[in-house]
Amino acid sequence: MALQPPIDETGLQITEHTDGDIAYVEACGEVDFEGERAMRRVVERALSRGARSVIFDLRQVSYMDTGALKVLLSAKSRMVSLGGEVYVVVEDSLPKRVIYMARLQSALNVCGTVDEAFADIARRATHTRTVPLPPADAPSVPRSEIQPEA
Template sequence: MEVDVADRRNDNSLTVTSRPQGQAMVVTPVGDVDLTASPLLRQELKKVQGARPGRIIVDLGQVGYMDSSGLATLVEAMQQARKTGARIVLCALTSRVRSIIEIARLDSVFVIAGTVDESLTA
């Protein structure tokens, strides 16, 4: 499934896709995840969680920027996943997104892997 939302401030857009890979679902946002766009990521994560996969991989390799609303979306998804026994793994973090996650000290909360393939066993 692919959905676009326009970010009016920067004229950027966020695209979020999801696909199965083995026993996991991979969610791939492309673009900036900010206050305007984070509801789209939240919607896709909820849809994926509804399928009850054992593992949800969020491939952040094509996210250039993420603000606190994006972080909150990931934390919310992790909390929901714990309730259902699923695991959320973040992977392929860009240096900018990794820095934001580290500043928020969420690198000790999330499982972080280098690639989607590594995420399958992380």
């Protein structure tokens, strides 16, 4: 897991970890206009490193507005287009209230713990396995006889 040094943006500290195709972003402080810009940069770095899913841990965020929601929704759109997902970890705090007031809890996959987010990523990984297609010149096999690879 690659640990990136904290980014300190006017009242916001962001720490990033990347492990394969999962990025973990922990924010502490206030997500204001400058913080939103910092979060956008973090998402860009995660994408450039091959991340397909991002876990935003906002449990230590004391302030955020609708601009932060735009960043999260933009990240969601980009990750989903790559077959991934976005998770937002919040407790009973201002970020959770902002997300729920905007009715975005389902769209942003709100979780109470980081473990919940990782469990959902693992669950999705096991449900998205696909059966490889046979070569074009392979003999035809009835669909009922095709067994997925383990």
